[in-house]
Amino acid sequence: MTERSLPSAGDVRSGLGSVRAALSRNRLRVAFVVLILVSAAVVASAAGEGVSTASKADVPDAPPTDNHTVVTESGRAGTITAYQPNGEVLYYNNSRTKYFDADPVEGDPLTVEYAATDTLHTEGPNCGAPPCTRNVIERADLETGEVEVLYERYDYKEYAGEWHDVDRINESHFVVADMVADQVFIVNTETEVVEWLWDAQSDFPLEGGHSWPRDWAHINDVEYIEEGQMEGRIMASLRNQDQVVFLDREEGLLEDWTLGSENEYDVLHEQHNPDYIPESQGGPAVLVADSENAQIKEFQREDGEWTQTWQWEDDRIQWPRDADRLPNGNTLISDTHGNRVIEVNQSGEIVWEVGSSLPYEAERLETGDESAGGESAQSLGLENRTAADTGGGGGDGGGGFGFNPLAFLGDLIESILPHRIYNALLFVSPVWMGSTEFAAIGVALFSGLAWIALEIRWKLRDAGVRFRLPFYRTRSE
Numbered sequence: 001m002t003e004r005s006l007p008s009a010g011d012v013r014s015g016l017g018s019v020r021a022a023l024s025r026n027r028l029r030v031a032f033v034v035l036i037l038v039s040a041a042v043v044a045s046a047a048g049e050g051v052s053t054a055s056k057a058d059v060p061d062a063p064p065t066d067n068h069t070v071v072t073e074s075g076r077a078g079t080i081t082a083y084q085p086n087g088e089v090l091y092y093n094n095s096r097t098k099y100f101d102a103d104p105v106e107g108d109p110l111t112v113e114y115a116a117t118d119t120l121h122t123e124g125p126n127c128g129a130p131p132c133t134r135n136v137i138e139r140a141d142l143e144t145g146e147v148e149v150l151y152e153r154y155d156y157k158e159y160a161g162e163w164h165d166v167d168r169i170n171e172s173h174f175v176v177a178d179m180v181a182d183q184v185f186i187v188n189t190e191t192e193v194v195e196w197l198w199d200a201q202s203d204f205p206l207e208g209g210h211s212w213p214r215d216w217a218h219i220n221d222v223e224y225i226e227e228g229q230m231e232g233r234i235m236a237s238l239r240n241q242d243q244v245v246f247l248d249r250e251e252g253l254l255e256d257w258t259l260g261s262e263n264e265y266d267v268l269h270e271q272h273n274p275d276y277i278p279e280s281q282g283g284p285a286v287l288v289a290d291s292e293n294a295q296i297k298e299f300q301r302e303d304g305e306w307t308q309t310w311q312w313e314d315d316r317i318q319w320p321r322d323a324d325r326l327p328n329g330n331t332l333i334s335d336t337h338g339n340r341v342i343e344v345n346q347s348g349e350i351v352w353e354v355g356s357s358l359p360y361e362a363e364r365l366e367t368g369d370e371s372a373g374g375e376s377a378q379s380l381g382l383e384n385r386t387a388a389d390t391g392g393g394g395g396d397g398g399g400g401f402g403f404n405p406l407a408f409l410g411d412l413i414e415s416i417l418p419h420r421i422y423n424a425l426l427f428v429s430p431v432w433m434g435s436t437e438f439a440a441i442g443v444a445l446f447s448g449l450a451w452i453a454l455e456i457r458w459k460l461r462d463a464g465v466r467f468r469l470p471f472y473r474t475r476s477e
């Protein structure tokens with residue numbers, strides 16, 4: 001029989017220390033599990049929500065309204081959807097890779113013409129080095145479903161290789177926003193002869209915009225002006241130069257008319273879909289989706305200058321890419337990362353709304369092309385609406401009765417990241433991802449990594465491995 005000595009005070013102290021250490025380690029482990037589970041629950045519940053337009057069966061019905069509505073999408077799903085006035089889907093097509101700007105055909109309101117794109121992934125005579133692009137001007141009869149290609153061109157690249165907008169000039173001619181070559185051209189679609197062309201390089205330096213030739217000017221909109229003092233001129237949107245320009249077919253760029261200036265983000269920041277409102281409707285004015293500023297804006301031409309006369313935003317709008325003034329004074333907005341198309345009335349209230357994964361453009365049919373029948377904000381006397389007017393300064397972290405730390409963190413991430421980075425992140429994420437879900441994923445990742453690091457440290461410490469900083473102070477210091 002061996003004689004066992006009583007534990008010393010030191011033994012007791014170190015024993016208590018290990019119990020305390022084990023307890024605090026377990027407490028930390030529980031905290032990490034809770035953080036990861038809560039974050040996973042937030043992401044999982046969001047994943048069950050979110051609108052999808054990937055198939056006709058998924059497309060949500062719209063509320064009733066007086067006329068038909070067409071919505072196009074480009075992104076993960078390329079779709080064109082037409083809603084009947086009763087809100088049911090009349091027409092749906094997702095056979096092209098991407099659908100961009102759509103316009104009604106004059107005299108035939110249930111037929112639309114649009115720019116669309118196919119991405120070619122296979123090497124062949126039409127694509128020497130995949131991926132390539134086939135750009136088409138196409139016409140669809142929404143009642144019969146008949147689709148006809150009016151003009152097409154193969155292009156050598158996919159990234160910024162599309163035509164986002166074309167505009168019919170007459171029976172045989174279209175003006176095309178050629179993003180591939182950073183040009184605007186007029187083509188006779190019967191003879192396929194290009195009869196006029198403006199090259200953005202003639203007037204803008206290659207040092208501006210994004211990188212050339214990858215995606216320099218990003219000309220994403222073009223409009224042939226049909227009446228008033230600018231009749232016969234062409235308006236074009238150079239997204240990457242933050243400018244809307246006016247082109248004369250003889251004189252070229254009309255510099256005095258340019259709206260916006262590169263990197264002057266107070267005016268425009270990577271805009272989409274400007275609509276020209278002529279004098280007969282209270283213009284000259286330009287209604288435009290100021291995309292990276294998350295606002296819809298209107299500018300009035302006064303004394304040879306552009307003055308901002310209207311602005312609309314709410315606390316959800318994110319990367320809008322289209323706004324049309326309707327004949328009743330309402331404005332139809334495609335809110336891409338708000339995942340909706342909305343109609344706001346003259347008081348700024350939302351009076352119609354339909355969900356859409358990543359809407360590019362919306363047209364209310366039987367009301368003319370884009371803002372054709374709409375009056376300017378100035379002549380309607382529209383008042384500005386800001387996010388503060390709609391119950392918050394954006395995001396959902398600070399509002400409501402309870403404090404939601406993930407939503408708060410999400411808002412913080414959103415406010416710190418540059419708009420372009422945040423919007424690019426949203427563009428490549430599933431539709432249901434928002435700032436709260438980004439924050440939840442961040443918290444889960446951070447907790448997981450911190451937990452792994454601590455477990456490694458604890459294991460090494462238990463094995464007697466201690467880390468010492470490469471410098472230490474001696475007692476005499």
Ligand SMILES: O=[N+]([O-])c1ccc(OS(=O)(=O)O)cc1
Nearest residue numbers: 074075098160164220239321
């Ligand atoms: O779907 N695309 O390929 C696509 C969509 C949007 C986009 O950017 S935008 O600013 O022109 O809308 C560019 C390419």
